[in-house]
Amino acid sequence: MDSSLNTSEFQQFVQQESQKAMVNEMVAKLTSACWDKCITSTPGSKFSSSESACLHNCALRYLDMSMLIMQRFQSMQ
Amino acid sequence: MDTFSSPPSSGSTSPSPEAMMDQLQTQLAQAYAQEFLETLRAKCFEKCITKPGSSLSGSESSCISRCVDRYIEATGIVSRALFSRQR
Numbered sequence: 001m002d003s004s005l006n007t008s009e010f011q012q013f014v015q016q017e018s019q020k021a022m023v024n025e026m027v028a029k030l031t032s033a034c035w036d037k038c039i040t041s042t043p044g045s046k047f048s049s050s051e052s053a054c055l056h057n058c059a060l061r062y063l064d065m066s067m068l069i070m071q072r073f074q075s076m077q
Numbered sequence: 078m079d080t081f082s083s084p085p086s087s088g089s090t091s092p093s094p095e096a097m098m099d100q101l102q103t104q105l106a107q108a109y110a111q112e113f114l115e116t117l118r119a120k121c122f123e124k125c126i127t128k129p130g131s132s133l134s135g136s137e138s139s140c141i142s143r144c145v146d147r148y149i150e151a152t153g154i155v156s157r158a159l160f161s162r163q164r
Contacts, residue, residue, distance in 0.1 A: 031155045043147040059158035
């Protein structure tokens with residue numbers, strides 16, 4: 001029995017892992033940026049409702065912005 | 078995915094693909110954790126150690142614990158926001 005990696009299986013593995021890495025990176029980057037924007041005081045024992053709303057909105061607005069930048073960029077070509 | 082159910086190759090030859098992929102996944106998870114830790118250090122240092130003294134004060138240590146908890150919570154809020162959009 002061949003114990004070497006099945007090519008398509010391996011490709012699937014790599015694809016899955018690189019997708020995971022991309023999502024991971026995106027979440028990490030957004031959390032970092034939104035933390036800086038939204039958490040201005042020293043961290044308390046609980047987020048205030050405005051802090052958690054800000055984090056939520058910040059992530060979504062970042063997505064909106066990415067879309068706008070993409071469109072703007074494409075219209076320049 | 079049926080190949081995942083095949084028994085691991087016994088013998089002293091090269092490691093099985095399953096073992097290799099497992100190992101890769103472990104290493105990736107370690108890398109993610111390390112990166113996350115580095116972020117925690119940077120963010121909480123900035124927030125909590127505003128004026129480094131001769132030792133870590135009690136209020137600084139409690140700020141650090143809260144900062145770590147809040148940063149983890151913030152990561153959850155951001156990823157939930159992202160996934161809520163993806164549908």
